[in-house]
Amino acid sequence: MNFDFSDEQKLLRQQARRFLTEKCPAAIVRRVIERRASFDETLWWQLAEQGWLGLAIPTEYGGSGLGYLELCVAAEELGRVLAPIPLSSSIYLCAEALLMAGTEAQKSRYLPELAAGSLIGTLAFAEGYGFPAERTVSAEVRGGKIFGIKWPVADGNSAHIAVVLAGTSEGSSGLFLCDLRQATVVREALETVDASRAQARLRFNGAICEPLGMEATWAGFYRLVERGVVLYAFEQIGGADACLSMAVDYARERKAFGRLIGSFQAIKHRLADLYVRNELARANTYYSAWALSVDAPELPLAAAAARVSAIDAFEYAARESLHVHGGMGFTWEMNCHLFYRRSRQLAVNLGSAALWKRRIASLLERQI
Amino acid sequence: MDFRDSVEESIFRSEARAWFERMAARFDLATHPGMTFEEQLRLGREFQAEKAAAGYAKPEWSHAHGGRDASAVESVICAEEERRFTFPNKFFAIGLGMPIPIMRRYASAADRERFLGPALRGEEIWCQLFSEPTAGSDLGAVRLRADRNGDKWILNGQKIWTSWAHVADFGTILARSDPSLPKHAGLTFFYVDMKTPGISVRQINQMSGAREFCEVFFTDVRIPDTNRLGEVNGGWRVTVDTLMEERFTLQDPTYGAPPLTVAMKFLRDNVSSEGATGLDDGALRERFAEWYCIEQGLRNIYARMVTALSRGSVPGPEAALTKLVLASKVQAYSAAMIDANGPAGVITVDKEMPGSAGCFCDVWLQSAGMRIAGGTDEILRNTIAERVLLLPAEIRTDKNVAFSDL
Numbered sequence: 090m091n092f093d094f095s096d097e098q099k100l101l102r103q104q105a106r107r108f109l110t111e112k113c114p115a116a117i118v119r120r121v122i123e124r125r126a127s128f129d130e131t132l133w134w135q136l137a138e139q140g141w142l143g144l145a146i147p148t149e150y151g152g153s154g155l156g157y158l159e160l161c162v163a164a165e166e167l168g169r170v171l172a173p174i175p176l177s178s179s180i181y182l183c184a185e186a187l188l189m190a191g192t193e194a195q196k197s198r199y200l201p202e203l204a205a206g207s208l209i210g211t212l213a214f215a216e217g218y219g220f221p222a223e224r225t226v227s228a229e230v231r232g233g234k235i236f237g238i239k240w241p242v243a244d245g246n247s248a249h250i251a252v253v254l255a256g257t258s259e260g261s262s263g264l265f266l267c268d269l270r271q272a273t274v275v276r277e278a279l280e281t282v283d284a285s286r287a288q289a290r291l292r293f294n295g296a297i298c299e300p301l302g303m304e305a306t307w308a309g310f311y312r313l314v315e316r317g318v319v320l321y322a323f324e325q326i327g328g329a330d331a332c333l334s335m336a337v338d339y340a341r342e343r344k345a346f347g348r349l350i351g352s353f354q355a356i357k358h359r360l361a362d363l364y365v366r367n368e369l370a371r372a373n374t375y376y377s378a379w380a381l382s383v384d385a386p387e388l389p390l391a392a393a394a395a396r397v398s399a400i401d402a403f404e405y406a407a408r409e410s411l412h413v414h415g416g417m418g419f420t421w422e423m424n425c426h427l428f429y430r431r432s433r434q435l436a437v438n439l440g441s442a443a444l445w446k447r448r449i450a451s452l453l454e455r456q457i
Numbered sequence: 458m459d460f461r462d463s464v465e466e467s468i469f470r471s472e473a474r475a476w477f478e479r480m481a482a483r484f485d486l487a488t489h490p491g492m493t494f495e496e497q498l499r500l501g502r503e504f505q506a507e508k509a510a511a512g513y514a515k516p517e518w519s520h521a522h523g524g525r526d527a528s529a530v531e532s533v534i535c536a537e538e539e540r541r542f543t544f545p546n547k548f549f550a551i552g553l554g555m556p557i558p559i560m561r562r563y564a565s566a567a568d569r570e571r572f573l574g575p576a577l578r579g580e581e582i583w584c585q586l587f588s589e590p591t592a593g594s595d596l597g598a599v600r601l602r603a604d605r606n607g608d609k610w611i612l613n614g615q616k617i618w619t620s621w622a623h624v625a626d627f628g629t630i631l632a633r634s635d636p637s638l639p640k641h642a643g644l645t646f647f648y649v650d651m652k653t654p655g656i657s658v659r660q661i662n663q664m665s666g667a668r669e670f671c672e673v674f675f676t677d678v679r680i681p682d683t684n685r686l687g688e689v690n691g692g693w694r695v696t697v698d699t700l701m702e703e704r705f706t707l708q709d710p711t712y713g714a715p716p717l718t719v720a721m722k723f724l725r726d727n728v729s730s731e732g733a734t735g736l737d738d739g740a741l742r743e744r745f746a747e748w749y750c751i752e753q754g755l756r757n758i759y760a761r762m763v764t765a766l767s768r769g770s771v772p773g774p775e776a777a778l779t780k781l782v783l784a785s786k787v788q789a790y791s792a793a794m795i796d797a798n799g800p801a802g803v804i805t806v807d808k809e810m811p812g813s814a815g816c817f818c819d820v821w822l823q824s825a826g827m828r829i830a831g832g833t834d835e836i837l838r839n840t841i842a843e844r845v846l847l848l849p850a851e852i853r854t855d856k857n858v859a860f861s862d863l
Contacts, residue, residue: 092764095458352851354838361842369751370754375458378458382458443743447742
């Protein structure tokens, strides 16, 4: 048994961290927020050039073919700096959908450009408030065309293609591939609490589409989401770790009542609890990475546990780190709120903690 | 990264599994209901002897010393396989966990020869005499005196919370040898024969009904200087080493509480709650999911520690972190299971069915102590904050003052 990344993977992590520390300081994130840009193009092309997008895409489709563990390592570093780019939508979700279920023709057509960064993809599944169920999906495919409204769609404005959850003629629902550059797709930017990750509403007025793979199935959608949450969990633990560092650094500098605030037990114990949650999340997230990399039968439970733990850890870390910073933490200029916002966004993007806890309970119940 | 057993580990595991399964026929307490304490202890000694003969008593030790040369991962595998049954091993766990490794590190060759074998074989039981009425979390403030008298030391004082002292043959003990020095500087570590005149043991009545913790009184107890472990006034160092050993011990990740799926099954099949099954409660299902995430997280943290150990690293704060999380989780979990059973939840006698309220009542009572023993929640948080996060140490007003002036 070996619970750790390999030396090569750790080296990749080191390089990634160094690169992003330099190329993605908070100023980059703020620029996207303040200019209401969709994403930072410079950073996008730098990462594309270095092969980050194709880490888990096989070489025959233009990727570097390293694997999921490498992609997970990259995801954590991207999360640590709140990278304001559509990588997650394009790679964790769109490219992954193709790899998981696409036909050979679909894979050859889209993966190379997704790996190169010249194509941006996303997943469009939500239809307003809540989370879809198999038989409640409103968007539908009739005669090879999608009709309906999807919102919010992460990176919906920048994406060129999307994997869309829509109802099938059989009364079920599944994933369809759609080129968003058709005139029948109308896009509208949506303002959210985390302006560093653009969201949009997409109206499909009879956009031409094809089933992803041989057949669009609900199970296919769920499987994709399960895989996606593992990668997002890495972004979340990266963010949570950054929050812990910030809080510890501040507690070791700031003084009150004649001594460092980090010497007061209220602060110490709070940060110890933060550390503990981070460690639990990291442990569950690593395990889910393994399960993903070997497609283990444990993946559904592992992914769910990773998501719940990572949501919990990042959410707690972001708010308590901000809290430790006192009044300063509440200012626009300090970076605390950037993590606070991102933690909330990642807590909901693929189903809330409550949803995933229900899933865990159901999966456990099947074991009785 | 790989969570499955390697080929070698699989082979090791099947061997261990087969062995423990063979032993279960004779030694599994589940098949011996209603045994008295003495019967359990006798059975325990027999089992320990079997373990020692097969190299499973301390698998990580070399073959020459009674082990199996097991790696860190293999030791974990042994513990996992043993835990599949309810073996009578509780009497030896502490002794083999901390005092014996310390004897192995600090005792003379003659003493190692004399003591290690019998301990491994269950012929002799060891206890650890650390805490005192005024020194629990503040272990460095122990007062039990060790006064030098020629080639002997005379011990006077009291220890408390000593597990199994009433059946122990020997114990390791931390004593104050020089109160004129600051507290950590005037301590000396010894081992003591529990039959030495002047030692008396009294079991403590724990709230759970169990009585394995004891008070131990020392009145002019004379021990030879050859019983000393480490330097005169160097006892704190040995204590720290002992506490480090604790980091290697494998926690039972359930603290004896029934597994989640067992509890869920009981709720579904035996509990009716306002017309629905006990498992239909959304709030309760959510808590099961949360407890699952904790259990998985702790399992994986342990796996990470084992991986680090197998690469020659020293364990970090995993044991402290695990205990901090687990003790509270078990308290919350057992309380919630009692609650889910309605008014009948507090009935203690119904323990036959796995996952029934009676099982949880015991655990719930024990859990209050689990958050205190072996490092209170607050001490563990301090440890994490100071040693891992490197936050400023607690302001200590007693560090450089002579102990006698405190």
